[in-house]
Amino acid sequence: MSHTDQSRQVRLEQLGAYPFARLKTLLAGRHPNPELPHIDAGAGEPRLPLPDFVAGTLAAHLDGFSRYPATTGNDALREAIAAWLMRRYGLARIDPATQVLSANGTREALFAIAHALINPEASKKPYALMPNPMYQIYLGAAITAGAKPFFMPCTSANAFEPDLDAVPAEVWADTAIVYVCSPSNPTGWIADHAYFTRLIELADRHDFHIVSDECYSEIYWQQAPVGLLQVAESLGRTDYARCLVMNSLSKRSALPGLRSGLIAGDDSLIARFAKLRSYTGPATPLPLQHVAAAAWSDESHVEQHLMLYRQSLKAFFAAFGRGEPPFGSFFIWLPVANDEAFAVAAYEQQAITLLPGSYLAADDATDHNPGAGYVRIALVDGPDKAAELGRRLKAMSGLS
Template sequence: MFPERFSNLPAYAFPRLRSLLDHHEPGGDVVHMTIGEPKHTFPDWVSGIIAENAAGFNKYPPNDGTPELQGAIADWLKRRFGADVDASSQVMALNGTREGLYNAAMALCPETKNGAQPIVLTPNPFYQVYMIAAISVGAEPVFVNATSASDHLPDFTALPEDVLKRTSIAYMCSPANPQGTVASEQFWRELIALAEQYDFQIFADECYSEIYRDTPPVSALKVAQDMGTDSERVVVFHSLSKRSNLPGLRSGFVTGGAESIKRIKQLRAYSGAPLPLPLQKVAEKAWADDTHVDENRALYQEKYRIADEIFANVQGYQGPDAGFFLWLPVENGEEAALKLWKETGVRVLPGEYLSKDTDQGNPGREYIRVAMVAPKDEMQRGLIQIRDCLFA
């Protein structure tokens, strides 16, 4: 009666965390540092734009995004990365990038690759939708460990040839969730060359690209264009959730080659849920405005400084290059999260809830992920409690 392909899925990370913690009393005032849900103030013009365009709730929104929104996105890609795309044929607005990361695989992954079951590569640790997308299209998910030995980036080039010959899609997140590592231009060049050699697509999840410490992350899109690569080779995803503190807007976009976007749009026409018109107007303004993004980034840069000071004497601590997570080394992530909850009330996520066991081990088992999204004073208090409880 029910499909077998989803029968062996582990519990999702947050229900799993509730099962671990919730039958124990917290050891103090609760500090939530688990979910990457931005808490900084979103731009003050958001509500006004929704009110001004409220009549748009009385209309079905355009499936692909309004021309004005597509144009604002294309303009931002040019302004931010120096990348050139055609707004009408190479951009589609998304109802949150998770939708796009999933449906792009549905639209673009072939049924077979070189006569065999296709493979979808994913970093390990990973955003869970990568794995579910692979399973949904009948592909084999292959988890490529990203550890301290590889600077917390997956080494796709080290995979055996039989795996690469079956690979149809490689998901890559940069800046990385959870480690905060940024893929260099050289990393992207090597991955793109590998994709050209073995004829697979790269799905570049760049949702954290606007939160960084010093140097703006490069985009796989621009690197591919500089290399003269086939435009269909790289499909790139961005979001307003982190960039603009608008997780509830559920707004992002996908860009890539015209044929890839055409196929994603066609699937969306049948099965997707386009963003309501008033929210598309907010997104249009958000992509056109950089001031609020600069202000938001400055707040996170101050949080980096605070974290670096608090954990300065903790062995193995490595502050993130980008994003808003700390990836802290511990002996056992589950034990550390439980101890922290019972003794302090600080709530963090065991790293193994974001990763899979492989022949090389589970790269998340000896880590906890800490989200630095709370107001600065609350975050600072939580980080001090983590240090004193786990690293004293």
């Protein structure tokens, strides 16, 4: 086995089980309360009505299954994405040919981007910064790309904002990439204009790239979140230097099975990523690209979904009787005494599947896991089930 192969094997061995595999193990041999209908609030999988245009658009383009799709996305899809970005964020211009790519779901893109932008030979050990807790794809991407993860703590003490001040100067000096998630999975925190501005200034000073995961951008309690490209343009950076954003139709349009998202920003980074994906990236089938173009071009279904998410949040907290909705996303980040024990009890007593918060975080330098003591609850089935979730959880012990 070559040294390179051994290095890859060691990196893979550093990865723990994925959160839902851990949850499956935790609940193995246990049974939900048979007297109650099961509610799956574990996965962030929207289960809302299918938008009206999906079936007709798909039927009109079935012949596309007989052709290979381009990994970059067809012209119509990239143009629809660019048009949405300009409408949504007030951008003056974004070039669909050079500043936009299609993604086969942003999970793939968020993972692969680290392999395009991180060069483990460029320094002793380049860092990949990420929030903690986090979407675990960031951690897997950093490790397999040969970077060293550095965790920015997100706790109630700092309103769950990834703490830039917690990053030592020597880490900034050797940083290759920073992941930011706004609105946050799982905490619901939203980055403001000042946060993105500071991050861009740090990127210029220390020569790193910013990857902004904005998959929950259309799910918010009050005010629509700002985006990284929006802030970059306000600073006069119409080339979006050092900045990439990713977004998805899984959450915006409640189409997780479509496997379609976007990558946009700095054209030099887009070109690097496009080259990597021409070898490795799975391409979205052409009929599904046409559905995706229709989804990015329509806002009425997004407005309907947002109304349902807000109604679900309101219904949950009215039934639960305490707490407030998160600023963004459809997740409740609920404090509990012991997250694994609470998840087991919720399953056995109330027939609810939810995710222990420690599975969405990593131990920091002091062996503290900032997700411990929380569970993530996904409100993805509409207001009635959200209210039922609130009632059942309210009846449980073990709440913090």
